[in-house]
Amino acid sequence: MSAWDGRLNVVAYDEVEAMSNYPTQAELASYRGERLRRYEPHVRLFAELGVPAGGLRIVDVGSGSSAFLYALERAGMLREGLGIELSTTRHAFAERWREEERFERVTNVRADFTRVGLEPSSYDRVTAIDETYLYLAPQDATYPARLFSVAYDALVTGGMLVLDFRNDMPVVKTLPPRGREFQVDLPETNAFETATYRQIPSPDGRLIRNESRYVGRDGTVREKVEITEVCDVRSLMDAVSGVGFESVTTYGDLSRSPFEADSPRAVIVARK
DSSP states (O other), X not given: OOTTOTTHHHHHTTTTTOGGGOOSHHHHHHHHHHHHHHTHHHHHHHHHHOOOTTXXXXXXXXXXXXXXXXXXXXXXXXXXXXXXXXXXXXXXXXHHHHHHHTOOSEEEEESOGGGSOOOTTOEEEEEEOTTHHHHHHHHOTTHHHHHHHHHHHHEEEEEEEEEEEEOOHHHHHHOOTTOEEEEEEOOTTSSEEEEEEEEEEOTTSSEEEEEEEEEXXXXXXXXXXXXXXXXXXXXXXXXXXHHTOSEEEEESSTTOOBOOTTOSEEEEEEEO
């Protein structure tokens, strides 16, 4: 497998959120709380986008631990949530969390989103947040178009596809060919103490190889590699519109600031 093969993404999260990372119930509860807080801006955004009577019916592609869906249920905004996740460990983490905290409105499925049969015209929102969208094209060039199509078919009239990801276009313009490396101290709720990140641009500037090295407080080391797309937001908007969405709007953050070339994020909201 080459250094730029997007299939690396399939195994990148094999050890992320493994239960062995949280040896005590207190550590597990602390981490879960941190994950819920992380999605507070997303919950506010979805409240602003509108919640139908009875709550939202949502499909979250690349749902990870399903913290976003659980945050929506905690906020009383969820009628039905379907989390689709490829990683075995993250799916297991989500299921244990669901069972222990007795979440009643979330179903977690471990699968490729293209192989989950969604009932047509049955959901209010289809989401791919937290950089999930950036993994799709490197993994399979057909995935973005298939996501748009799957979402359009699954949404009710007036429903929305919501994509949220880093805007790496300004980043890749400043990356030297050898890449850059930086270290951060992780919050105490994290199973690891520090993380070292290295970002390397592909020769054509269309991909970034993200290498991560995590060091635990006990000296445990975990490493992962992800290949992400450097997304041309204008081209993405055109592709989404081409599926048939009535309107496509892009914001620069989760507070719905106007999107600019140097915005830190791109938040795409496409209405059917």
